[in-house]
Amino acid sequence: MPDIPSTPNRPRSFVGPSSSTSQNNSISSQHEIGTSRLGSELAGLPSTPVPRSNLSGYGNRIFSTGRANPSSTSNEFSEDLVVRTTEGQHNVVQRDYLWGTNVSVVDLENDVRNFFENFRVNEDDELPYYKKLMINLSESERDLNFINVDCQHILAYSRRLYETLRDYVENAIQIFDFIASEKYENWCGVPNQLQVRPYNLGEEVAMRDLDPSDINKLVAIKGMVIRVSPILPDLNFAFFECSVCHFSLEVLPVRGRIVEPSHCENCGTNFSLDIIHNRCKFLNKQHIKLQEAPETIPAGQTPHAVVLVCLDEFKDAVQPGDRITVTGMFQASSIRPNKNQRIIKAVFKTHMEVFHIKKAEAHRVARERLAGPEEFFHDVADVHEMPDARDSLHARFHEFAASPNIYQILISSFAPGIWQHEDIKKGILCQLFGGVNKDLRDRGLGKSRGDINILLCGDPGTSKSQFLTHVNKVTPRGIYTSGKGSSSVGLTAYVSKDPVTKELVLESGALVLSDGGICCIDEFDKMSEGTRSVLHEAMEQQTISIAKAGIICTLNARASVLAAANPIGSSWNPKLPIVDNINLPPTLLSRFDLIYLILDNPDPMNDRQLARHITAMYATGPEALSAEIMPPELLARYISYAREHIHPVITDTAAEALVHAYMELRQFGGSRKTIAATPRQLESLIRISEALARMRFSSEVALGDVAEALRLIKTALCQSVTDPVTGMVDMSIITTGLSESSRQRLNQSVVSLRDYLSHRRIGAPLRLRALLEEYNQQNNANLQMHQLRDICRSLVEEGFISYNSRQDAISLIY
Template sequence: MSSQQPSDFTPDTPSRGGRRTDLLSSQIDTPMTNNVRTPRQQRHRRSEFSSTFLPEDMGATSPLAYPSTPVRNNTFFDTPRTPFRTPFTTNTTGTPLRLDSPAQFATLDPDMEETDPSLGARLIWGTTVNIQEAIGRFRNFLSHFTLAHRKEQTGEAMSADDHSPFYPMYLAHLFNTKSTNVNLNCKNLLAYPETRGLYEQLVKYPQEIIPLMDHTVTEFYLNQYEHEDLGALSQLKVRPYNLEGSVNMRDLDPQNVDQLITIKGLLIRSSPIIPDMKEAFFRCLICDNEVTVAVDRGRILEPTRCHRESCGADNCMSLIHNRCTFSDKQVARIQETPDVVPDGQTPQTVTMCLYDDLVDVAKPGDRLEITGIFRGVPVRVNPKQRVIRALFRTYLDVVHIKRTDKKRVSVDKSLGETSAHENYEEGDEIERVSGTDEEEIIGLSRRPNLYEILSRSIAPSIYELDDVKKGILLQLFGGTHKKSTKNGSSQFRGDINVLLVGDPGTSKSQLLQYVHKIAPRGVYTSGKGSSAVGLTAYITRDPDTRQLVLESGALVLSDGGVCCIDEFDKMSDTTRSVLHEVMEQQTISVAKAGIITTLNARTSICASANPIGSRWNKNLSVPANLNLPPPLLSRFDLLYLILDRVDEDADRRLAKHLVTLYMEDNPFTAGVDIVGIELLTKYINYAKEKIQPELSNEAANTLVDCYVELRKQGQDRGSSDRRITATTRQLESMIRMSEAHARMRLSSVVEVGDVLEASRLLREAIKEYATDPKTGRIDMDLMLNVLPKLIEDDVQNN
């Protein structure tokens, strides 16, 4: 049976995009009108084949005249990925031939001329991609690319190993780590002369180029380890990243559809793992004939009749779920970061689909750089009807995930992150920490004045506040999270909470901004603009499943990081009440809309507050000045009073410092003994990843002595009254700060000096906020038991 051409067809009919019509074909879903073909034949052809071209056994000897939009098929073959187009070649008569398996790619010789009359031109439908040329260039790139090609263009310093072929060594690293993800740095493609055109095709036609790359690198890998039993590791997947430029979410338009793009943002939501069907298995209810059908973009083309000639029954095929092939899928949402949102507008969001190895790699709150294929699907009027609208819903099929903002501190390893976090490699670097960086970090840790240098490096533009900066520095390092199995599986938090209180204009907000800039998974919020559900979790309806789900709030998004809360005193009582559990147990208990659960909120709180009337009253206590409940204040490890005192010499030095900031980049007060933010971040990352300090016997005895000495300050000679100057919470604060100080020194053992410094910081802070304004002595009752209103009335009466 041969295809018939329309009567108005002429050889000069122009084709779309200037391509030759004799190399094109229409999709099978729109067959030509043929009075001889019965409706059953029409239905049989539509349901059995979903490819772009007619197979030879159906009698297709020439392409149809008018091409139309191709149906996207799965060209990843056995690899469970998102659906893509089907590549094809043509024979001598111009008939399209499908390439249904990776083995058929092996028959294509990339060294063969394009004009070989025996095979014709091998082009992928709708593109300018030449199959044999793309495979040959990428194979040459894998064999001969060296890091010297890239470093020569960027001007980086080169070593002797940079002149050796890079990808054979990288594949050896994948073989040793049992990984199947080949992270392809696109800057390497641009640096290699022969693959610059391949990079343009990769960006423009990713669903055609990526399968070719998968096949080529797999063949290269099998040749390199042909004598090894690879098993499931024999199929590699190329994941390109590091494109020339990223696209803003609000700038995405229809021109980006089906192209490879890169976006940056903050992950705000991820769904549970969803089983995604890749191959459907059907069995005939009459003759038990079995048929496997590939899923095309979520559509299962169910066979309408049995294909066995002896049966041929209609509507007899049944889907057997336990014989189908599934893969992991996850739907996530990424949002623009606040620094790129235009004034007066709300952040844009993009929906993403993650598959297989990328599932659960990132958690809500992570800042990511996503590389994927931008797609659009029509919106259905009704899910139960086939009618669709002209509007399209866009989403991103993720190919690669990379964590951005290297200036941020990493999450503490003692929290026990999931294996997906630990095993996922986002780049092509064989070693994460270079020897030069490690030598620089170790050399910095051996300096005698390390503590002073690092504390001055915290917000160097802010004048003085040495003890405040030291407390924030210890907060960034943090203590060790411990879980005791002997004491009923009780947990001990290692996060340090800091509260900055003082007059307006004392750099409290600037310190919070600096902490937010380098903190891991940091979230910055304001007390007045925050609600209880905004900080914890709220109920919403999932757009895909239409079920009620929990959306994470600021504290949950900061799990493993630091949550910065400005204007802490402006919070409502309902909002502040949720912080009691978070700051001590580090969990959030939720019982809403039938959802009863406990969420992790292992976060440090760094907050700032202004006194009542915007001026600190020395005659009142801290709770009376702030109008904050004492139980909440007692949960802060360090509470610093930053007051604006009148001092001519200090005012002159501060004024000179501010004027200098407007005249040059480096303030004179900082000098040369500070560490840049990048080195500081590397240092803190290295310490939190490598060092988990433990208390020594001498340090434990010193902690006991310091706590007892602090309690003794409440005893008055000749008086039976005893004031409380410290509680067990102060002891736990000293333990956490001692561990943080030891981690800062890159020491695995907490020594006596660490305990003494932690005790000094705690005593200095207590002297400021727990001093009785009437007696001038330390009294923790002001923070625990005495009502602020009674104190204020007593002072006013006197």
């Protein structure tokens, strides 16, 4: 085995296999290099151990052996066993143990070697499982230096080996690294310093249950990423040079620290060694803040968070909003209140060194997995695992897409517990699949969003919140929030102090965390005006501009918005338009592609069917209500695969059909004075058509997709933008807040009130409430206060009257 190149006057930090005599002798000089880093005096998060890429031996983590009895003060770290030979002589056999344990290094090496050589998933397999993985790794086009090891495989092979890895991971993982590298060179004929990534521990620990007994052990936790730090340089190999005699010295980390030499060993000068930064070696390090997922927080508790330390290839592996399962070593570090004193706090700071990350594809759904090893597909940088199973799953998806009734299967699979509302389900399915994001900057047109925004409004108890809950289960990324419980900074970003650098940083809000997914906002009508104002930019430009505490930036918010709103007074008034029924500004309403109105109309037949549906669901479960549906986890992966791999294009035939569909929408109102569609509806037609093509895994938008998209938009328009007075579809209701008939009535009211006020004395104040009562009584009218204010606003703009906001009164000018 190759050894570390020794530098003058520098003790070696690593040892080779314990079977070597020379290496055993070097072990006894390593008694100051322990496995625990609890004594580290670095402020904040400690530096990580020596990287595997720079050192041979047992990988990249500091390793030492010692006696089984750690209380011994002797410098001899081996146990001498006397063995009587057949000739009667006594031979001394030296055995080495992991420091502080009774685990023999020789036995551990043999167990690990036998595991790699003999483990097979099926007894009929010709080659060992990990031998096949290493051969696949060597044949991969990418230069990878890691291999994922399933801890359940280790447990099935040897419980002792599994418990050793779990309890003494800091030492055992290095032996795994060394043996894996040895086997890779023997089987593939190419040297490669492999890193072993253990995962699938089988015993996930809740963040709030981590305690001191888990320190320096292998643990697995699950949560949501809420913050990712910038990439930080981590010093792991220091080069010092004497300013007097130019003697050079290399220093490796000990217990996570680089100890600066106090004097030159060549010339004896004190404090003459200077660090040469361009001769040092650094690692890419990133800190990730992982928080408990909202659905796993116990009732009445606040979420807990754990800081993850990622190295090298794990940098930028996850983004805020990702749901991940992390396997790593839980560690603790001391905190010094004053860097000039050696006093440390009694409470240590904890963090986790990451060994393996797995992204969650279908989170918050039923925990049952599909048959087969699909769970391996979403491991970070795991490109060499199970290619046959991955291709099998993709082929299964294409079989579903080729089915002639795939559209109906998807509708039946989404929210099977909700009865009817088929058009709403179709619209939400289009939102889940989404359109194609287009970058047209080369044509001078900028970017075009493919995300679809939907608003559900109507009477209470019409399953609006249930739709949001089902979408939040299926979408790979997304946040569920409520109007009253959200603030403007909670939706966008807020400023906090970084615990490591002590600088002001931005923490992501709900819209930023939903980047690439769907942000579900319930009780949309109860949001404050300041909170809703941040949605204008996010829904159209899909960015969020921030200027806080000297931080000026633009964050990506490429997320669809699914909102649910209740009418004013919890009851829909059919005599009023949608703008007057819900407390939302027209500028925000116009940014929704589809607006669905859900009313609770009494009907004995429908009520009886709904009651039977609900009782059957509680009796047998929603799966029994439909014969042919996809499981939720399969539907989520089907949607993720379509969004990632299917990008339909618009052909010339489809483009011409879209033009005809838009012209049909423009004439949908039935009157030349009313506007039934704007260019925003044309863009919605394009996005919905692309989403329908994605459902079928089609590379082109077909004429049937355009026809279905036109039907869905017409259905939404008929419900939401119909003038209750004339019964005509008028798009100006959600663009300006007034229909054409309302605008005509407003103009007539302005003329009538002008004539009524013209007989008043100039300059005499008149309160609006008194004017409203007097005007309605004399003209036998039913004018409302908000209508009177609109009329007075028009008269103020004409210069006919003036308005006193303090007295809420008007006065005649001329």
